[in-house]
Amino acid sequence: xxxSYHEQSRVFRLDTPGSTYLIALVDDEGFLAHLYYGRPIPDxxxxxxxxxxxxPAPSQRNGERLTFYDMLPTEYSGHGVxxxxxxxxxxxxxxxxxxxxxxxxxxRIFRGKPKLEGxxxxxxxxxxxxxxxxxxxxxxxxxxVHLIYTAFDHLDAICRxxxxxxxxxxxRRLNRVLSACLDMDNQAFDLITLxxxxxxxxxxxxxxxxxxxxxxxxxxxxxxxxxxxxxALAEHTATQTQGQVYAANFVYSGNFLAQVELRQQxxxxxxxxxxxxxxxxxxxxxxxxxxxxxxxxxxxxxxxHMSHTFHDLYRRHLIRGPYRDRPRPxxxxxxxxxxxxxxxxxxxxxxxxxxxxGIELMVLDDxxxxxxxxxxxxxxxxxxxxxxxxxxLKHLAEELNKLGLKLGLWMEPEMVSxxxxxxxxxxxxxxxxxxxxxxxxxxxxxxxxxxxxxxxAVYRQISAVLRxxxxxxxxxxxxxxxxxxxxxxxxxxxxxxxxxxYVLGVYxxxxxxxxxxxxxxxxxxCGGGGRFDPGMLYFSPxxxxxxxxxxxxxxxxxxxxxLVYPLSAMGAHVAACxxxxxxxxxxxxxxxRVSLPGCFGYELDLAALSPEELAAIxxxxxxxxxxxxxxxxxxxxRLASFRENHEYDAILAVTKDKSLAVIDFVQVYSRLEQRSxxxxxxxxxxxxxxxxxxxxxxxxGAGWMYGGLPLxxxxxxxxxxxxxxxxxxx
Ligand code: GLA
Numbered sequence: 001x002x003x004s005y006h007e008q009s010r011v012f013r014l015d016t017p018g019s020t021y022l023i024a025l026v027d028d029e030g031f032l033a034h035l036y037y038g039r040p041i042p043d044x045x046x047x048x049x050x051x052x053x054x055x056p057a058p059s060q061r062n063g064e065r066l067t068f069y070d071m072l073p074t075e076y077s078g079h080g081v082x083x084x085x086x087x088x089x090x091x092x093x094x095x096x097x098x099x100x101x102x103x104x105x106x107x108r109i110f111r112g113k114p115k116l117e118g119x120x121x122x123x124x125x126x127x128x129x130x131x132x133x134x135x136x137x138x139x140x141x142x143x144x145v146h147l148i149y150t151a152f153d154h155l156d157a158i159c160r161x162x163x164x165x166x167x168x169x170x171x172r173r174l175n176r177v178l179s180a181c182l183d184m185d186n187q188a189f190d191l192i193t194l195x196x197x198x199x200x201x202x203x204x205x206x207x208x209x210x211x212x213x214x215x216x217x218x219x220x221x222x223x224x225x226x227x228x229x230x231x232a233l234a235e236h237t238a239t240q241t242q243g244q245v246y247a248a249n250f251v252y253s254g255n256f257l258a259q260v261e262l263r264q265q266x267x268x269x270x271x272x273x274x275x276x277x278x279x280x281x282x283x284x285x286x287x288x289x290x291x292x293x294x295x296x297x298x299x300x301x302x303x304x305h306m307s308h309t310f311h312d313l314y315r316r317h318l319i320r321g322p323y324r325d326r327p328r329p330x331x332x333x334x335x336x337x338x339x340x341x342x343x344x345x346x347x348x349x350x351x352x353x354x355x356x357x358g359i360e361l362m363v364l365d366d367x368x369x370x371x372x373x374x375x376x377x378x379x380x381x382x383x384x385x386x387x388x389x390x391x392x393l394k395h396l397a398e399e400l401n402k403l404g405l406k407l408g409l410w411m412e413p414e415m416v417s418x419x420x421x422x423x424x425x426x427x428x429x430x431x432x433x434x435x436x437x438x439x440x441x442x443x444x445x446x447x448x449x450x451x452x453x454x455x456x457a458v459y460r461q462i463s464a465v466l467r468x469x470x471x472x473x474x475x476x477x478x479x480x481x482x483x484x485x486x487x488x489x490x491x492x493x494x495x496x497x498x499x500x501x502y503v504l505g506v507y508x509x510x511x512x513x514x515x516x517x518x519x520x521x522x523x524x525x526c527g528g529g530g531r532f533d534p535g536m537l538y539f540s541p542x543x544x545x546x547x548x549x550x551x552x553x554x555x556x557x558x559x560x561x562x563l564v565y566p567l568s569a570m571g572a573h574v575a576a577c578x579x580x581x582x583x584x585x586x587x588x589x590x591x592x593r594v595s596l597p598g599c600f601g602y603e604l605d606l607a608a609l610s611p612e613e614l615a616a617i618x619x620x621x622x623x624x625x626x627x628x629x630x631x632x633x634x635x636x637x638r639l640a641s642f643r644e645n646h647e648y649d650a651i652l653a654v655t656k657d658k659s660l661a662v663i664d665f666v667q668v669y670s671r672l673e674q675r676s677x678x679x680x681x682x683x684x685x686x687x688x689x690x691x692x693x694x695x696x697x698x699x700x701g702a703g704w705m706y707g708g709l710p711l712x713x714x715x716x717x718x719x720x721x722x723x724x725x726x727x728x729x730x
Pocket of ligand 1: 526527
């Protein structure tokens with residue numbers, strides 16, 4: 001059992017293969033102290049790490065309790081009675097008092113993992129993991145708080161969530177409920193976060209941790225292009241393969257806070273959860289609030305092990321549905337091919353070329369509904385535009401099916417255009433503040449998905465469309481951040497619940513879609529990669545990574561994405577050149593190599609390609625079908641980063657049984673070199689022998705890894721090569 005309670009030392013221990021996590025009960029009152037998190041250790045009684053004897057001794061604490069509260073490494077911080085670090089839980093009584101102090105009440109340890117009601121979360125059965133439900137209380141508030149921890153048997157991941165129950169006889173108002181807190185000593189840490197903007201999502205930032213509060217947050221109502229609900233503390237000396245890393249990722253798609261506070265004694269507190277700004281939750285007597293889950297990953301072997309743990313956890317215990325383990329169809333998306341300018345004939349012409357080249361699915365992007373010929377109307381009116389598509393989607397799908405292609409469809413169910421029948425009939429369905437003109441973005445407003453009748457109005461329409469034709473894939477888009485966050489359906493004291501209720505509404509809609517259409521391959525999207533988070537991965541096995549389809553910019557975007565998320569989740573398409581984003585022209589084969597590790601597709605007008613480019617597609621698809629699975633199901637290693645060296649990029653993926661390794665190398669800038677580049681590899685079995693498919697050379701895994709792979713000299717910018725090593729007997 002990876003979780004146990006040790007009566008004598010009054011310590012809870014959580015063990016994963018490569019980590020130990022200890023929680024101690026302190027004093028008769030049962031304060032919950034965080035004792036240890038790091039490399040596996042057999043001991044429980046590490047109480048000396050709390051330095052309790054250095055604070056006011058227990059007998060004196062009543063006179064100097066504040067120091068005790070403010071110094072104790074705490075498992076989950078309360079509020080307002082002395083712990084002056086970041087608070088995790090703030091609760092208001094009807095009298096207006098805001099304080100909370102938790103002590104131990106009871107606990108339960110069991111195999112498996114319970115679901116989080118209404119929320120996406122990692123899952124695991126009796127054979128995968130164990131859970132600790134650590135129940136705390138604040139008797140003065142009549143509040144019960146469940147700190148829920150799941151430790152996975154085979155992964156260095158601990159998932160935490162918090163459930164708050166009002167057991168008093170009057171109302172309580174939660175002003176903040178964060179999901180995880182981690183107090184520890186600073187160990188010369190760097191802080192790693194992922195920042196960006198539209199078209200440049202998840203840029204890796206790494207800088208020494210400094211005094212005070214730092215981290216990342218979103219107040220955009222979505223996890224956002226700008227910030228990612230992820231942070232890691234890595235020792236200064238940590239590399240891809242060495243050093244300690246503590247990472248946290250929030251399984252949530254709305255406002256979040258991810259923060260580290262470095263304090264007076266070089267101690268730190270890491271917190272993660274729903275951002276407290278503009279948040280509240282009213283708890284009637286007997287009511288509960290479930291806060292979303294935080295995934296903690298510990299690695300004593302650098303960033304690669306951290307990434308592997310996230311990837312494996314998400315592939316096996318977060319992503320669901322028939323496509324989780326299935327090869328994803330190679331697709332062609334109409335957006336960069338036609339934008340709004342299409343009709344059935346043009347789509348079928350594209351479809352014919354696609355089918356000839358071996359593509360399996362055609363995604364009809366924006367513009368098929370209402371009067372939508374530009375982005376200024378019709379969101380909310382999900383009826384087919386028969387002027388463009390006579391015979392509707394059914395006719396189009398049937399014609400595509402005859403060509404051997406399946407049909408996929410774009411939709412943006414969370415939005416409404418002011419110029420739409422839905423908005424004209426129901427202006428109260430949009431988020432807006434009474435007496436204020438709502439702020440438009442991309443000419444659209446956000447639907448108030450906290451209202452059940454709004455969800456129903458949208459769902460009725462989109463489900464009818466999906467029933468009207470054989471549609472195998474949906475791209476669920478969301479093209480603006482939230483503002484004017486006010487609901488005509490909520491009372492004044494509950495307006496602070498709206499951001500979270502919105503996210504719950506999105507989750508409910510997607511869950512309903514998947515249960516009514518279980519065959520669907522769902523790809524989430526948010527103006528590119530603005531909602532690439534574990535919450536969305538629970539619903540869709542793949543997410544559109546970025547609207548930036550330039551192969552060279554994609555290297556950095558995909559590097560940042562793959563730091564946390566499996567490659568099997570990354571939508572990656574070969575797009576036209578000059579790039580519609582930055583006018584750069586790159587080699588067609590290289591564009592394929594950059595997309596190869598992800599969910600592969602094309603996003604261009606096949607009719608506009610040169611005969612050579614068109615002829616190259618079958619070989620590109622063959623490469624994807626033969627080797628793509630190694631990236632999507634195997635272990636990923638970052639060998640070289642263009643972000644760091646400004647010249648070239650290289651990733652390696654190896655199957656779990658270490659029998660096949662694929663190296664995807666992109667030379668961004670031509671190098672003036674007399675000697676070839678030698679690339680040290682990773683992830684092979686040092687004792688096995690591997691043959692290089694290109695040269696026939698056979699060496700031990702150790703030879704390839706430590707001696708390095710000599711790369712072919714490539715003459716020119718934006719070139720690439722794929723090198724395959726296969727294990728051989730003897
Ligand atoms: C967003 C998406 C694009 C495309 C357009 C359509 O920007 O990220 O891929 O679907 O919307 O309007």
